[in-house]
Amino acid sequence: MCKQQATVPGKRRAVPEAPGGDGIDALPDDVLQHVLSFVPTTEAVQTCVLARRWRHLWKSMPILRITPQGRLLNRRGVRRLNRFVNHLLLLRDRSAPLHTCEIELSTFHSQDEPQVHLWVRHALLCQAQTLTVQLSRDNNSFELEELPLISRHLTRLELCNVVLNNHVLNFSSCPALEELCIRTCFVQADLIMSQSLKRLAILDCVFYLTARTRISAPGLVTLELGECWGRTPLLDSMPSLVTGSIKLADCDDCCGKEDGGPCFSANDTCGNCGANTDGSGDCVILSGLSEAKSLELMAEPSVYIINRDLKCCPTFSKLKTLLLNEWCMNNNLGALMCLLQHTPVLEKLTIQLCQAPSSPMGTEGSYNLTGQPFASNTLKILEITCEKIDERVHKILTFLSTNGIHIEQINIQQSIGSSEEPKGFPQESGAGPSQARTRRVLPSQNAQLRSIVEQVAVRQEQILAQQEHILEQQQNIQVQQQQIIAGQQHQKHLMAQILACFSEYSASSSQKTPPAGSAHTERAS
Numbered sequence: 381m382c383k384q385q386a387t388v389p390g391k392r393r394a395v396p397e398a399p400g401g402d403g404i405d406a407l408p409d410d411v412l413q414h415v416l417s418f419v420p421t422t423e424a425v426q427t428c429v430l431a432r433r434w435r436h437l438w439k440s441m442p443i444l445r446i447t448p449q450g451r452l453l454n455r456r457g458v459r460r461l462n463r464f465v466n467h468l469l470l471l472r473d474r475s476a477p478l479h480t481c482e483i484e485l486s487t488f489h490s491q492d493e494p495q496v497h498l499w500v501r502h503a504l505l506c507q508a509q510t511l512t513v514q515l516s517r518d519n520n521s522f523e524l525e526e527l528p529l530i531s532r533h534l535t536r537l538e539l540c541n542v543v544l545n546n547h548v549l550n551f552s553s554c555p556a557l558e559e560l561c562i563r564t565c566f567v568q569a570d571l572i573m574s575q576s577l578k579r580l581a582i583l584d585c586v587f588y589l590t591a592r593t594r595i596s597a598p599g600l601v602t603l604e605l606g607e608c609w610g611r612t613p614l615l616d617s618m619p620s621l622v623t624g625s626i627k628l629a630d631c632d633d634c635c636g637k638e639d640g641g642p643c644f645s646a647n648d649t650c651g652n653c654g655a656n657t658d659g660s661g662d663c664v665i666l667s668g669l670s671e672a673k674s675l676e677l678m679a680e681p682s683v684y685i686i687n688r689d690l691k692c693c694p695t696f697s698k699l700k701t702l703l704l705n706e707w708c709m710n711n712n713l714g715a716l717m718c719l720l721q722h723t724p725v726l727e728k729l730t731i732q733l734c735q736a737p738s739s740p741m742g743t744e745g746s747y748n749l750t751g752q753p754f755a756s757n758t759l760k761i762l763e764i765t766c767e768k769i770d771e772r773v774h775k776i777l778t779f780l781s782t783n784g785i786h787i788e789q790i791n792i793q794q795s796i797g798s799s800e801e802p803k804g805f806p807q808e809s810g811a812g813p814s815q816a817r818t819r820r821v822l823p824s825q826n827a828q829l830r831s832i833v834e835q836v837a838v839r840q841e842q843i844l845a846q847q848e849h850i851l852e853q854q855q856n857i858q859v860q861q862q863q864i865i866a867g868q869q870h871q872k873h874l875m876a877q878i879l880a881c882f883s884e885y886s887a888s889s890s891q892k893t894p895p896a897g898s899a900h901t902e903r904a905s
Contacts, residue, residue, distance in 0.1 A: 420445050420446075420447050422464065439471060439472050439473040439476070440472075440473045440476035441476075442476070442477055442478060442479040442480070443478075443479060443480040443481075443482070444468075444478065444480070444481045444482065444503070445482045445484070446461075446465055446481075446482065446483045446484070446485075446499065447482070447483075447484040447485065448461060448485060448486055453485065453486060453487065453488035453489070453494070454488075454489065455489060455492050457488070458488050458489070458492040458493065458494055459492055461485075461494055462492075462494060462495050465495070465499055466495070466498075469499070469502045472506075474506065477507065478503065478506040478507060478508045478509075479508070479509050479510060480508065480509065480510040480511075480512075481499075481500075481503035481506075481508045481510070481511050481512070482512040482514075483496060483499055483500070483512065483513045483514065484512070484514045484515075485514070485515050485516065485519070486516050487516040487518040487519060488516075488519060493522070496513060496515075496522070496524075497524065497525040500513065500524075500525075500529075504529065504530065504531040504534065507531070507533040508531075508533065508534065509533055509534060509535045509536065510534075510535065510536040510537075511534060511536070511537050511538070512537075512538040512539075512540075513538070513539050513540065513542060514538070514539075514540035514541065515540065515541040515542055516541060517541055517564065519541060521543060521566070522541070522542050522543065523542065523543035523545065524539075524542050524543065524544065524545070524548050525548075526545055526547045526548075527547055527548075528547045528548070528550050528551075528552075528553050529548065529551065529553065529554055530553040530554070531553070531554050531556075531557075532554075532555060532556060533556060534554050534556060534557055535556050535557060535558050535559065536557075536558065536559040536560075537554075537557060537559070537560050537561070538560075538561040538562075538563070539561070539562050539563070539565055540562075540563040540564055540565065541563075541564050541565065542565055542566075543565070543566045543568065544562070544565050544566065544567050544568070544569060545568055545569055546569045546570060546571060548569075549567070549569045549571065549572045549573070550571065550573050551573065551574040551576075551577065552573060552574070552575070554574070554576070555575070555576055556576060557574055557576050557577055558576060558577060558578045558579065559577075559578065559579040559580075560574070560577055560579070560580050560581070561580075561581045561583075562581070562582045562583070562585055563581075563583045563584060563585070564583070564584045564585065565585045565586075566585070566586050566588070567582075567585050567586065567587050567588065567593055567610075568588045568590075569593055570591055570593060570594065571593070571594050571596060572593060572594070572595045572596070572597070572613075573596045573597070574596075574597050574599075575597075575598065575599060576599060577597040577599060577600060578599055578600060578601045578602070578620075579600070579601060579602045580595070580597060580600055580602070580603050580604070581603075581604040581606075582604070582605050582606070582608060582613075583604065583606045583607070583608075584606065584607050584608065585608045585609070586608070586609040586610050587608060587609065587610035587611050587612075587613060588610060588611075591611075592611050592612070592613065592614045592664070593611070593613040593614065594613065594614045594616060595613050595614065595615050595616060595668070596616045597616070597618065598616070598617060598618060598619060598620070599620055600618045600620060600621050601620055601621065601622050601623070602621075602622065602623045602624075603615075603618070603621060603623070603624045603625070603626075603669075604624075604625045605625070605626050605627070605628075605665075606625065606626075606627040607627050607628070607629045607630070608628075608631070609630050609631070609632070610631070610632055611631070611632055611633055612628065612631050612633050612664055612665060612685045613665075614664050614665075614668075615664070615665050615667070615668025615669065616668055617667070617668060617671075618668050618669070618671060618672075619671050620671070621668075621669065621671050621672045621673075622672065622673050622674065623672065623673070623674045623675075624669045624672040624674070624675045624676065625675075625676040625678075626665060626669070626675075626676065626677050626678065626679075627676070627678040627679070628678070628679040628680065628683045628685065628686070629679070629680050629683070630680075631683055631684075631685060633664075633683075633684055633685040633688070662689075662691070662692040663689050663692050663694065664685055664688070664689055665685065665686070665689060666686070666689040666690070666693060666694055667689075667694050669696075670694040670695065670696050670697070671696075671697075671698055672696065672698065672699055673698050673699060673700055673701070674699075674700065674701040674702075675696070675699055675701070675702050675703070676702075676703040677702070677703070677704055677705075677707075678703070678704070678705045678707075678732075679705070679707045680707070681706060681707050681709075681710065683707065686707065686715075687707075687710060687715065690715060690718050690719075693718055693719070693722050694722065695722045695723075695724070696722055696723045696724075696726075697724060697725070698725065699723045699725065699726055700725055700726060700727045700728065701726075701727065701728045701730075702719070702723060702726055702728070702729050702730070703730040703731075703732070704716070704719075704729075704730070704731050704732070705731070705732045705733070705734065706731075706732070706733050706734060706772075708731065709733075709772060709775075713775065713776070713779050716776075716779070717779075717783075720759070720785075724758070725758055726758060726759050727758055727759060727760055727761065728759075728760070728761040728762075728763070729759055729761070729762050729763070730762075730763040730764075730765070731762075731763070731764050731765070731776065732764075732765045732766075733764065733765065733766040733767075733772055733773070734766075734767070734795075757784065757785055757786070759780075759785055759787060760787060760788045760789060761787065761788070761789045761791070762776075762780070762787045762789070762790050762791070763791045763792075763793070764776065764790075764791070764792045764793070765792075765793045765794075765795055766792070766793075766794060766795065767794065767795050768794060769792065769794070773792065777790070
């Protein structure tokens with residue numbers, strides 16, 4: 381008979397420490413490490429006191445999340461964080477794979493900066509595939525170390541609120557990097573270069589004004605450039621690009637012509653209204669986007685750089701989907717006409733109308749307009765989003781109809797701002813006026829618009845027929861006038877001949893008749 385194990389009254393039985401126990405202890409180590417990777421590293425390390433089995437699990441976690449959990453880092457806090465992370469990296473099992481390293485820090489003082497450079501280098505040495513460095517907006521002057529990133533395993537990189545220089549943005553030593561996200565950073569680099577990059581997002585960044593930053597990423601498939609400050613970056617050729625999204629707001633590409641005046645530069649060295657002096661040619665962004673299949677071009681009406689690029693607009697030979705906003709209304713829809721002329725296979729056009737253009741940009745004749753009104757008639761779907769159906773909507777529909785584009789499907793949506801929301805409509809916390817929902821125009825309204833467009837088109841055809849008839853009559857009158865002028869000239873020629881013959885006859889008659897005195901003398905003798 382087996383002895384029954386004695387238990388001490390008042391004490392709990394020890395929890396099994398090996399796999400095969402009850403509850404969470406029944407899970408294998410790799411599952412437990414995966415669970416630990418969802419919490420900050422400071423909390424994951426604290427699990428070592430739970431049981432003997434948990435003592436070393438944190439050393440092999442595939443994800444490290446270095447964060448002070450939103451607390452303000454004073455001088456003492458920075459020193460404690462540096463000491464903790466340095467010991468963490470020193471004690472961690474280097475043979476264990478590191479998939480992700482996230483460094484997210486709150487505000488800290490510049491006297492004692494966190495050793496972010498050291499942690500980044502260590503993560504790359506541990507063959508991290510995903511790396512995130514995100515600092516607080518209060519520390520956006522923190523500059524990463526002026527050394528290139530070197531890793532054969534890094535596939536995704538995200539940088540937020542840091543200063544980036546030429547060394548960091550040269551990814552020639554990261555041949556596996558496919559995704560790069562730069563958010564709210566200061567970019568003081570002449571070049572962003574990567575041969576392997578496939579997805580690039582640059583959002584709310586500041587580009588320094590000394591020179592235009594050139595983006596060289598020939599393998600890009602997706603590009604997002606949103607609301608950046610400073611000079612708009614120059615896009616090199618991207619033959620593999622599928623989707624592009626450009627949103628320009630507070631750019632410093634100005635030369636005086638955007639307000640209808642002369643260029644500020646007096647020596648023809650302006651890189652905004654003429655050929656760039658930095659070797660970029662005449663186009664800044666449109667040439668790099670010319671191979672895209674889907675494209676969004678959003679800009680404030682006062683932004684000058686897109687209108688400047690339209691002067692040498694390339695042909696978008698693969699573009700099938702295009703989204704524009706109210707800037708395309710510039711110059712009496714001359715900007716829209718220019719784009720439609722250079723998109724021969726466009727199938728869907730979406731126009732978002734939020735505010736009317738404040739002032740015309742440039743001149744309509746300055747765009748690269750082809751001889752024919754449009755390159756082709758493949759456009760089948762038109763979507764217009766607006767707060768209300770105003771004269772701009774009718775202007776666009778009339779413009780397309782009078783230029784021979786017959787659209788099979790027209791969808792018009794009206795956006796409802798927060799001030800027009802029904803009282804029972806729920807709003808999310810923190811939602812501002814910019815957050816709006818849309819309602820689709822009723823089929824009857826769409827039918828009414830289509831009827832108006834058809835009536836306008838018929839009236840335009842009648843006017844054209846009348847103009848052709850008047851032109852034909854004018855041509856007939858011109859022919860008759862030419863015949864009358866020719867007859868008058870012939871009559872004038874005949875009169876000249878008659879006068880010449882008469883003069884000749886008069887001269888010959890005067891020579892044959894003798895004088896009267898001489899004839900009388902002969903008869904008297």
